[in-house]
Amino acid sequence: MSDTGFTHTTVLLNETVDAVLARPEGCYVDGTFGRGGHSRLLLSKLAPAGRLIAFDKDPEAVAAATTGPQAIADPRFEIRHASFTAMAELLAERGAGTLDGVMLDLGVSSPQIDNPERGFSFRFDGPLDMRMDPTRGESAADFLARADERQIAQVIRDYGEERFAVPISKALAARRASGKPVRTTGELAELVARTVKTREPGQDPATRTFQALRILVNAELEELEQGLSAALDGLREGGRLAVISFHSLEDRIVKSFINRESKAEVDRRAPFAPPTRPLRLQALGRIRAGQAELSANPRARSAVLRVAQRTSEGFVA
Structure with a gap:
């Protein structure tokens, strides 16, 4: 069954795109396309030379991007039917340090929740599936x-x-x-x-x-760890990482990852030697939905957006 008739309201839309957009002519990844809210807004702000590569595990999400009235007919856009862990394969094609920004929205989309056939929600009776x-x-x-x-x-x-x-x-x-x-x-x-x-x-x-x-x-926590590492490898100096989490387990992983990569690790036995692990990220902030968005979209109440920027330390272009 297609998700025709199901709608989705993108959470922290402007905040995420504004946070990740470092260079309009750059190359970006939307690792969780969903119904394309973040992708569509980012595309509207990209220069002609810019590029956006999206990923989604859900074949219905890919279909929404490629067919029907909501299809994205833009030569700067490409979508792949895969988890965002496939960024590692993208980097094998393009090379490390070639991305200007990576967006990850870890929530389940409204068409997935509201469609009983997908089995995500206890509000509707349907097959107990839950696979993205x-x-x-x-x-x-x-x-x-x-x-x-x-x-x-x-x-x-x-x-x-x-x-x-x-x-x-x-x-x-x-x-x-x-x-x-x-x-x-x-x-x-x-x-x-x-x-x-x-x-x-x-x-x-x-x-x-x-x-x-x-x-x-969906192996969500394992994939998140892998995806964050791939995103860090992919970002060029000054590139941005923006991740929206919806529950404490996800947010804890994202927070710990950014904190870990925002601190240089040194060998205490040789304090003047180069760090054994350089500082590779700079945390830029934590953002929650404002009252206006919460009133319009109650599903945003648990959303947490964390943003970080790739530093020059330990950078290999």
């Missing part, structure tokens, strides 16, 4: 059908930061043992609601469990 790329890998339902109780609890605890992970995993294992494994989003949401007796005001009991399974199925 439904043509590859294991669905959330398939994982729950094969994993043991301990594995399920570990995933829900570590990726969902869910304190009721053990009772939820026990309930899932018991249901599977009865011959009726969970196969739909509605079944999972109902099971979690029966198991979790308390929850923060305004939060559905299934929120953390759904987050955990989505992160697992």
